[in-house]
Amino acid sequence: MAANRENGLKRRLGLFAVTNIVIANMIGAGIFTTSGLLMGDLKNPLIMIALWVAGGIIALAGALSYGEVGAAIPRAGGEYVFLSRLYKPVLGFLSGWVSFFGGFSAPIAASAIGFSEYLTRAFPWLANPQILNPATEDALMKKLFAVTLIAVFTYIHSRGIEVGARVQNGLTVLKVLLIAGLVLLGFAFGDGGLGHLGGGEDFRFDFGGWKTIGLSLMWIMFAYSGWNAAAYIGSEVKNPAKNLPRSLILGTGTVVLIYIFINLLYVYAVPPEEMGGVISIGGLAVARMFGASFESVFSLLISFALFSSLSAFIILGPRVYYAMARDRFFFRFAGEIHPRFGVPSKSIFLQGAVAALMVLLGTFDQILTYMGFSLGIFPLLVVLGVFKLRREKKSAFKLPGFPYIPLFYLSAGTAILFLGFFERPFESSIAVLTVLFGIPVFWAFRRRRSNLNRPALHLKEGPGEGQRED
Numbered sequence: 001m002a003a004n005r006e007n008g009l010k011r012r013l014g015l016f017a018v019t020n021i022v023i024a025n026m027i028g029a030g031i032f033t034t035s036g037l038l039m040g041d042l043k044n045p046l047i048m049i050a051l052w053v054a055g056g057i058i059a060l061a062g063a064l065s066y067g068e069v070g071a072a073i074p075r076a077g078g079e080y081v082f083l084s085r086l087y088k089p090v091l092g093f094l095s096g097w098v099s100f101f102g103g104f105s106a107p108i109a110a111s112a113i114g115f116s117e118y119l120t121r122a123f124p125w126l127a128n129p130q131i132l133n134p135a136t137e138d139a140l141m142k143k144l145f146a147v148t149l150i151a152v153f154t155y156i157h158s159r160g161i162e163v164g165a166r167v168q169n170g171l172t173v174l175k176v177l178l179i180a181g182l183v184l185l186g187f188a189f190g191d192g193g194l195g196h197l198g199g200g201e202d203f204r205f206d207f208g209g210w211k212t213i214g215l216s217l218m219w220i221m222f223a224y225s226g227w228n229a230a231a232y233i234g235s236e237v238k239n240p241a242k243n244l245p246r247s248l249i250l251g252t253g254t255v256v257l258i259y260i261f262i263n264l265l266y267v268y269a270v271p272p273e274e275m276g277g278v279i280s281i282g283g284l285a286v287a288r289m290f291g292a293s294f295e296s297v298f299s300l301l302i303s304f305a306l307f308s309s310l311s312a313f314i315i316l317g318p319r320v321y322y323a324m325a326r327d328r329f330f331f332r333f334a335g336e337i338h339p340r341f342g343v344p345s346k347s348i349f350l351q352g353a354v355a356a357l358m359v360l361l362g363t364f365d366q367i368l369t370y371m372g373f374s375l376g377i378f379p380l381l382v383v384l385g386v387f388k389l390r391r392e393k394k395s396a397f398k399l400p401g402f403p404y405i406p407l408f409y410l411s412a413g414t415a416i417l418f419l420g421f422f423e424r425p426f427e428s429s430i431a432v433l434t435v436l437f438g439i440p441v442f443w444a445f446r447r448r449r450s451n452l453n454r455p456a457l458h459l460k461e462g463p464g465e466g467q468r469e470d
Helices: 015-026 029-042 045-072 079-086 089-122 134-157 161-189 194-198 207-224 240-269 281-290 293-326 345-361 364-374 378-392 404-423 425-451
Strands: none
Touching: 015 161, 015 240, 015 293, 029 045, 029 089, 029 207, 029 240, 029 281, 029 293, 029 364, 045 079, 045 194, 045 207, 045 240, 045 378, 045 404, 079 089, 079 293, 079 378, 089 134, 089 293, 089 345, 089 364, 089 378, 089 425, 134 293, 134 345, 161 240, 161 281, 161 293, 194 240, 207 240, 207 364, 207 404, 240 281, 281 293, 293 345, 364 404, 364 425, 378 404, 404 425
């Protein structure tokens, strides 16, 4: 029984289910919104495609590195657990703190807003019930659809991981099939030409150009974010030493191929000078290939893709807060497991409430800009932990290509943050301030924890050690 249960969470998920969660968590708002913006800055389709390939290689290097760490520490919580066990509890807490805002609640809000935007693009009458003035109705109805979607999937995933996983499996398979069908039909029957790859302007590799590359890769890595998804549910993965690294590699590799082909399709359909600055690049590409009437169909497809990624975020995030609460570095109720459904239902509802609040208070572009920098910080420390595991001889899965693969990820990730900060200092500074604000919060939880007259965890213990089954 001990092998199949970890701190109240049962190992129920096989390779197929976990790989689907990785794929669904990766394919979301980024791939359908960033390519036009990238072209507006880069103005060169070959450079843009090359950066998408580079981003995929970086994500695969990260997935391989996380596979070794996750196999050695197969517990729910992702970076929170990894950094607490590898280094100090404060680093684990800060990663979980940032994940709560920038890693999960914000992507859920962004996916929900994106869903409502594309849903009302496909069916404009949904945003105009003709009760108030059109502008007010449009804004209110889109937010209503977004909040409703969050509420529905929060409820679904509060009913158990098996129910949620079945829903997620179906959504992910259908999403991948729909995207693959679009790519095949586009290249086979759509109007366009690969000659567009030779268009655009020459790119200058001066410091300004490298800053643009850094910012572009930051946006691209947001689109690839989720390559580490399986690490967040390590306590619920069957045979984690094998299935966890395999799911990370299979899921990430699948998405890299999908993204490269989608971007080639965008360039095939739309000349580079017309792509620049277009957020709804997918709709424009379909309109050019098949006519304006098909744009509504593809807008519905995009809304469906965002629908699925939101579901994956709702599954993963609460496992981080659950792990933090079990270590008494978060609100205690977040660590409670529902006696019937076997999931951290209160964490799920807390995350849903915060995401809904972000929908009501923020905009799509505000949320995306903030996430780009914040999601790049703590994975660097996790990948650095591979060297620590090797030195201490604690690796259960040996990363192929060591030490070159983790060194490549560390170098690329650091360069992206450095260049992105200089290109967008305001948004990057907000992400840094979020991390710094977490330090006094950590000490507040630590003080409360030390005052509890209970024989529980001590700071020298890592997450998952010495925890009580309350």
